[in-house]
Amino acid sequence: MSDTLTLPRRPRRLPPRLRRNPMAALALGLLLAIALAAIFAPLLTSFDPYETALRQRLQGPGNGHLLGTDSQGRDMLTRLLYGARTTLMIGCAGTAFGALLGGSIGLCAAFYRKLDGVLMRLVDVLLSFPSILFGLSLAAILGPGLDSLILAVGLSVMPGIARISRGAALSVMTQDYIESGRAIGLPDHRLLTRYLLANAYPPILTYTTLAFGDAILLAATLGFLGLGLQPPTAELGGIAAEGRAFLFIAPHVSTAASLLIFAIVLSFNLLGDALRDAGDRRAQ
Amino acid sequence: MMVRLLRRAAVSLVVLTGVLLIGFLMLQVIPADPAVAIAGPQGTEAEIEAIRRHLGLDQPLIVQFLYYLQRVLSGDMGHSVINNASVSAELLRAIGPTVELMCAAMLWAVPTALALGILAALRRGGIIDRMVMTLAVMGVSIPVFWVGLLMIQFAVRTRAFPIQGRGGPLWTLDGLSHIALPATALGLILIGPIARMTRTTLSDALHADHVRTARAKGASETRVVLNHALRTAILPVITLIGLQIGSLMGGAVVTETIFSWPGVGRLAVGAIIAGDYPMAQGAIIFLASAFIIVNVAVDLLNELADPRLGART
């Protein structure tokens, strides 16, 4: 899905800011490493993530398996890499969907003031659903599966993005050039994309980065609660839940998966904080 | 003042109706016919038709929605498709434990977070400050279920605390020992955001004009912090605590499930997994409505406490 909202036009300006914040740089590095490892998982491991070997199950780290084996005797490291792949994919697709929808709603609410009341009340309703419960009900209504998980994640991050987008767009609207653009008869869609979006995107982007962490956390939690994907697909929340049954004989299964989720979400949040700080500094 | 109160009440009424509408539609889009679900595995065609008429399912959607509103408002949220239990009765039974758990979590987490935030603000850049900032970002990043799992491992190994269910009333040892782990796990969610907000608002307030004036007038530092700075700094924190009710509820869903706490969250998860749609719908509507009402209450409290806030809107 191409998404103009999440892609800044000039990413050149980010690195110098990040250099001032070593934690954020570390987080970015870790994220890149995890993302690359997940994408190139087939090249990194010789194990098949679906090849079961029951009699070798629940082995601790070592013995030819760097992180041991899971409840079906599959290589844990391989399962985690493929799990991260699925979870990141759900997070990406869900957030992109949420950002597209939320961004559009927010911009439209700011641009067409007549719609503002209606749209924001709608957003309020959605905002009032604690995100897990919201995801839970969607997953339950649509049935378990990738599509419903992505949709659930997207819809749960959408209201927040809509609010931020509206706020950002409103502050842009107060500036003269939208008025002048209107005065010289520029069509709405040009005003919306060329001027409004182009000037309002930084806070939206910051919030979306933060929301990405939440999206991953939500996807993993839904997986943990048993509303994730059907077997044998590896997914981090699902692996953590699978290990729950063996907490006392093979704690490595749920610990490894939970730790990886934590690392990913933490990195996103550190990165989001850095972006927000940078935004604050600029505002000052 | 009165007008503003009325306007707020009206807006939240609209939002509440929206929540109910979504809850209503939830039952509409599920693939199963509610009448078939209610009639159960032994239901005959005639029974199903009768239930359909009884539920008004042969009416247009908008009429059905009005009927539905009427039923919900009169406290009838339907019956479980699994054991025919009344949804309202089950909810009533589950509300107590959820409120209890959330209060217990806030009871230890809010004072702790406030203390951490104040200490961090007083010594910006100090050890506590850095700890608070780290804790804040870690707290929102750690999966609640992992915290739960770690606690269970700890509790079972040491046999120190019961790890499931609710004990007796809270003033008994049994009740306290049962709530200890879930309340600790749930409270951790709050620490980060509240401590962080306290730190930010308080350090801003410490540099505000009236605080500087107070300081210049020779007031003691403790007095300055507690009387002047904290008074202005606390309002956004209260608002934030109100907003955190939402994530607290989300956390409660997971915590209740892990520790088998008999609250609304566990009821909702159990019902959704079991395909018990009326029960799930009831629990979700309840949680959303409770959240909206708490939010309005927090808004009102804020306005009462600080008239300037009202004037701004």
Place this chain on the structure above:
Amino acid sequence: MPRPSSFPPPVTLSRLAGTLLLSCIATSALAQQAGVVTLGRTYDADRYDPQRSSSLAAAEVLYMVGDTLVTLSDDLKSVEPALAERWEVSEDGLTYTFHLKPGVTYCDGKALTAQDVVGSMQRWLTPDGPYVSTWKAGMVDSVTAPDDSTVVYKLSAPSSGLLFQMAQFNFIIIDPAEAEALGDDFGVTAFNGTGAFCFDSWQPNDAVVLTRHDGYDWGSPALGNSGPARVDKVVWKIIPEESTLVASLQAGEIDATYSLPSWSIAQLEADPSIQLAQPAASFRTHYVGMKTSRPNMGDVHVREAISHAIDQSAIADAIFFGTVDAADSYYSEAALDYDPTTDTSPFTFDPDKTRTLLEGAGFTMGSDGFWQKDGTPLTLTYYGFNSAREQAEAIQGDLRKVGIDLKVELFDSTAIWAKLREESYDLFQMDYPYLNAGDALNLYFSSASIPSPNRMMWNDPETDRLLEAGNTATTDAARSAAFMALGKHLHEAVLWKPLLLETPTVAFGPRIAPFSPAGISGAAFGTGLSLALK
């Protein structure tokens, strides 16, 4: 919104911390009361009405608070007296006359009469009533009471398995007047029975409390103690989390349980304070059913090919940590009317045979490593229980290794029954308890049971004929011959892939005197009469 009843009172932080510390000590020293046995389990029933429940959870409690007319010996092969001290069966197998033991009373003191037995049966067999498992009662013509101690049970067709079925908990004699008075609350707020224990109270998902039925002395002598019970009170405690259950047993918070996770058995064996025991006979088989109405699945060679691909002994050894046995027949070889000459060769784990059989059935191996026929890959859909996720994944892994793509869909136990009525799956997995071959065969394979519980959609005149012959047989030999022939016939058709034979393992702590668990319906504590404190 009503005020929550248990709203926490204001507690100062220091007091809270102090009490928390104290409570650490208090919980581990949770004292067990004298004369009280606490049994643990992970689940609860939705109600305790023998005529409205089919769950093990209900059976466990109901066997303690109620009695059946007859019961079964430990090996489940002979019928023993219970409430009926003797009975006669007419030549044509249609009329059963039961003579009730004298002096039997309900918990409320009322004497049991033949009218109560009639009332129980009438309620259960009410046409269109919300009652379950009524097929167990046979084709009932009438149940009457010529006098206070005689019950005449008339059938319109002979039912060779009737007396065995009568030992099941659905036949527990209730108090019909109470059932009438309580309506939907019967078995929820109260249950007045004639069992060794009396139903005291039930907190759903928390605990069921039973107290000793004083004066009870009509237990079946064949099963040991005929009464009264040796403990004052039995508390069935519900602990949903398996690992907590294990910890509670080891900590002495509960005395005995058998809803144990498999991984804990080895751990408990090593614990000197815990003893383990298994019933002499208790039958529960796990299997994968195959839907013959689906594409390709009508071909017995394809079904056999699937069967050879699944390694049930690896599942038994690894997933169940060796606590269950791998099965190679639909029901136990120790069950009554199992024919030892049954050909079980289609159920061995032999992936090479899978390949040969699939080639023979016209499949070719595609370039993607999966079998296909006329360009369509052999992709199957599998429905299973959420609680048996590991078995599902193992089967999926096994089939993948031989080149069969399996789509797994798992459902909660409350939602799966509706899904299993659909025509949208090829394989399904479940487990079932049974008393003997006739019991096992009756439920699942008759064409009258299509589409559920005959989920294989097995429509076969020969099966129906043999089933009829076995059910209406009036001699043991005729019944046995018919069911043995039917068993062989159905095993040849490869309608199920047998996976496991499960026998419950009871673990009990140091307070409990050694006892031999019961086998009927898998309710291992039986009537509770054999429970005793040291």
